[in-house]
């Protein structure tokens with residue numbers, strides 16, 4: 088019975104996956120005129136709706152097995168430190184409350200936070216590439232949620248700085264809404280190339296994973312799963328935004344597939360699931376970026392947060408107060424220090 092259900096679900100998902108895998112062209116918009124989403128180039132390929140079965144069945148099995156898998160609990164013996172001292176970790180519920188209070192209580196909009204997140208991400212990419220992005224090839228994988236929105240900001244800034252950026256969307260631009268849609272329309276209004284469907288080209292110097300953040304609701308599926316598989320099999324190191332996609336950040340549950348990052352730039356505060364020893368190898372070097380959450384907000388939530396960003400807007404975190412976590416790539420000592428990070432990932 089269960090096998091039948093998995094098979095039926097797999098069939099449905101494979102059809103959806105097949106639809107998502109359809110190449111939908113290149114949406115380089117005209118450089119002038121109103122900021123509206125241009126129409127995608129019609130796909131005239133005769134067999135463009137062929138069903139891709141490669142990843143659909145594992146995703147369906149993951150969804151089924153979620154019901155029975157025991158939750159993974161963080162290691163109570165570990166904590167995260169910045170140079171300012173121990174840093175509290177937060178759950179998805181707490182981060183959602185941070186987001187709500189920022190917008191509703193203090194009038195700091197999501198657009199402001201996302202711009203901060205994307206600029207910090209672009210800055211981290213620049214450091215990982217040795218201090219200059221001029222002419223460097225960077226692939227940015229963008230989901231349709233706010234994590235993807237941060238990726239779209241980073242893509243824009245990196246292109247502004249001279250990088251050759253290939254943006255790959257997880258779905259058709261018409262499926263983007265709210266602030267991520269706003270970010271996408273800026274790229275389109277600038278006439279920047281935004282590609283989707285299929286897989287990005289290989290050979291980039293760096294891959295940015297902005298597919299899924301703390302909004303993950305089950306094992307990655309559909310085209311997001313295809314892109315995670317693809318990224319993990321590239322030679323280039325991966326820089327993950329907020330969390331490697333495929334990790335549930337409150338309990339630290341690792342789904343399949345999940346990104347194996349060389350570095351993770353997490354936003355505002357580190358997530359509690361990062362304390363799980365199973366998660367730590369997937370994070371690579373862990374860095375924390377300031378997105379503008381004021382200390383008053385943390386105080387109201389009962390979170391003791393030291394002056395983390397007193398000297399720089401992105402800080403390295405470690406699992407021990409005096410030394411880096413064993414096996415994690417070296418983190419740059421200072422924001423202006425262009426020390427590149429090497430990939431610690433095994434494909």
Ligand SMILES: NC(=O)C1=CN([C@@H]2O[C@H](COP(=O)(O)OP(=O)(O)OC[C@H]3O[C@@H](n4cnc5c(N)ncnc54)[C@H](O)[C@@H]3O)[C@@H](O)[C@H]2O)[C@@H](O)CC1
Nearest residue numbers: 200231232233234299300301302303304305306307308329
């Ligand atoms: N205050 C903050 O912390 C801020 C957070 N931001 C970012 O926003 C993220 C949270 O944004 P959202 O709540 O929009 O969620 P996410 O963007 O993390 O995830 C939602 C998206 O992922 C897709 N998705 C979820 N589970 C999936 C699965 N199993 N397989 C395939 N696709 C799946 C959903 O369809 C949706 O498009 C954070 O992780 C962070 O990166 C920033 O944009 C700005 C401020």
Ligand SMILES: [K+]
Nearest residue numbers: 296299330332
């Ligand atoms: K991510």
